[in-house]
Amino acid sequence: xxxxxxxxxxxxxxxxxxxxxxxxxxxxxxxxxxxxxxxxxxxxxxxxxxxxxxxxxxxxxxxxxxxxxxxxxxxxxxxxxxx
Amino acid sequence: xxxxxxxxxxxxxxxxxxxxxxxxxxxxxxxxxxxxxxxxxxxxxxxxxxxxxxxxxxxxxxxxxxxxxxxxxxxxxxxxxxxxxxxxxxxxxxxxxxxxxxxxxxxxxxxxxxxxxxxxxxxxxxxxxxxxxxxxxxxxxxxxxxxxxxxxxxxxxxxxxxxxxx
Numbered sequence: 001x002x003x004x005x006x007x008x009x010x011x012x013x014x015x016x017x018x019x020x021x022x023x024x025x026x027x028x029x030x031x032x033x034x035x036x037x038x039x040x041x042x043x044x045x046x047x048x049x050x051x052x053x054x055x056x057x058x059x060x061x062x063x064x065x066x067x068x069x070x071x072x073x074x075x076x077x078x079x080x081x082x083x
Numbered sequence: 084x085x086x087x088x089x090x091x092x093x094x095x096x097x098x099x100x101x102x103x104x105x106x107x108x109x110x111x112x113x114x115x116x117x118x119x120x121x122x123x124x125x126x127x128x129x130x131x132x133x134x135x136x137x138x139x140x141x142x143x144x145x146x147x148x149x150x151x152x153x154x155x156x157x158x159x160x161x162x163x164x165x166x167x168x169x170x171x172x173x174x175x176x177x178x179x180x181x182x183x184x185x186x187x188x189x190x191x192x193x194x195x196x197x198x199x200x201x202x203x204x205x206x207x208x209x210x211x212x213x214x215x216x217x218x219x220x221x222x223x224x225x226x227x228x229x230x231x232x233x234x235x236x237x238x239x240x241x242x243x244x245x246x247x248x249x
Binding site for chain 2 (some may be wrong): 029030039067069070071072073075076077078
């Protein structure tokens, strides 16, 4: 019981997948503006545990971001000053 | 047949006239390989996320087409050989596609693009019937009860106010 009380209380906010909640938000590699919301300033893909996306949409998103990188719509590595 | 889309970046220093023969070459290539060009969408000049061949800007073009693997192979080969192309990427959209359905879709889109012009011409037309209704209104009002007269008057007032707004 003592250990239970000592345990750090972590604040859990229920995350929802933004693509499931908003059907107007589509994943497309040709639209880097929405994809940019799911990358860090450095251009890394934000993990699912932080963004809260569902597995299905995260999979699509990852693919779209990688495609956008291939065709130079999104950076592989971005400098810290955003474009 | 399969449906593909290819995005390619043309060198920004090429002018519009210099770009045209390249596009023609690609469209000819598609028809030579029994493919079907769905659309060519020119996005225009954009900033690249990273430098390609020392260029920071590029002219993006999207091409949607139907065809087989041989066509894609040949298309990518020509894109690779062309010095005016910085980079290209082909994405498979659909594995089994009905050619007739797409042909109909293209024609429907063409009709839609052709239609907007007559619609603009029709805009002033509705004003004429409105005037005709006003002229007929007094005759019908006599035949009908007072209540209907009131409604017609209200309608007329509304029309006047809307006309004033215009």
